[in-house]
Amino acid sequence: MSQTITDPVRLEDTRRIPPPDPDLEPLKVNVYERMSKAAAQLMPLFPYVHAGAIVPCGNVLIGGPEQSYGHFFHWNTVSEVVVVYGSNRSLLASGQIMATQNLHGVNSFLRDEKDPEAYAVIVVTQHQGESGDQREALVARCKKCKAELIRHEYDATPPGLPGYDGARHGGSDDLVHQFATTLGSAEFADLRNTEAVRVCQACGHENVPFSRAEWGWARQVDQTRAVNAACNSLREAANATEKEGQR
Template identity: 55%
Template sequence: MTTAVDSPTTVALPEITRSRHVPPPSGPREPLKVSVYERMSKSNAQLMPIFPYDGAGAIVPCGAVLYGGPDRTHGHFFHWNTVSELLVAWGCNEGMIATGSLMATQPFHGVNSFLRDEKKEGAFMLATITQRQSSEAGQREALSAKCEKCKQELVKLEYASAPEGAPDYDPTAFGGQEGDPFLQFSTMWGSQEFVKIRNSEEGRTCQECGHENYIFDQMPWGWNVFYDKTRIANEAYRSLEAAAKGAQG
């Protein structure tokens, strides 16, 4: 017994020309798979990109692990970003955002521990904040702080945060050098610069009411650690290159 099979030439193919395609990997941005929980267990800073890609057009999920304790002080500041941010809460206890929820932040938003009580042992939040890097010129960010007493703006640091590949990208921005194999993430550079200004005597003293504001504790945020380690990774890479050249005569 034989079964009739349509010849391929007689089968009408569905209309696919209008469907959208994700282009195949081009090489520089190979597909990678990570567990957000595993990755964040080894993180050294809040807003750490969990993939090593943050160039123009890249979708950049950045992880944060915030937790409470009697000695934990996160302070408060404001962040402004020309690109959109989406927060996903991968796990929370006594947090301001429920586990499994998403939140699209406003371009200008306040930032603190996102915990109901930062002094409470056992309170935590593991989240990602994802931004899409601009392919066009003009990506910018700012951090600012207000006086805890009168709410007057204390300090503001606004900077161009153009990613690699954008028309206004500057390889020497964010403390980098031309040819760095590992690029600084603009938000990390900006955040640790902001803390320097914010914690200076001038930055802490309110011009409006004279109140001397608290010293912002960078320890729970770790931006300076991330920034320093990225700088050292570049220097270490260069030192091996120099050693190899020396060994080859």
């Protein structure tokens, strides 16, 4: 029995995705593989953070007797979506998807951060702005009276928009840009731990220092600086060798 094909899909009529930008090679990353070796939370999984880019950032939160993630608030002018790639004894379930509000609380999302069996692998994806300036802030509150200890607001305008700050996030000689959120977060952690900020102006409570190791922001900022310096020094060495060869 022969089948009659009716109404075949005409490719001309379907919506087409434009071919990829030749400067932005399509890349594939396995979040489990990449995050097993990552230096920091909120690590961009791909090197694309330009205006309009979709930026998925990996996190691995692990419980343990020495762990202390603390708590802070993140405010972002662009939208973020959270996808949980696997968790145990966490407030977020495996496979859970959640759109955050512009101002949202951040902690380990583990039921008990001292529990060595607790973990969560989470990807937070933000959609970079396509016009205007992008701004973010990290806020710390007093543990006792909830008064605001510090609000560190910073510019996060992505490369490709007029407001992009190359001096802050990386110049044209730099192979890798600083990720604005990580740079701002590292600054926040330093400010949050100063005596003047830690001791609450409202109630006098001496808040314990914010633990930086679990988040790894300063390490990522330093590593980004170091790899750019290394890359530039190799270029200089190559230029010097080339000049010597021409003599």
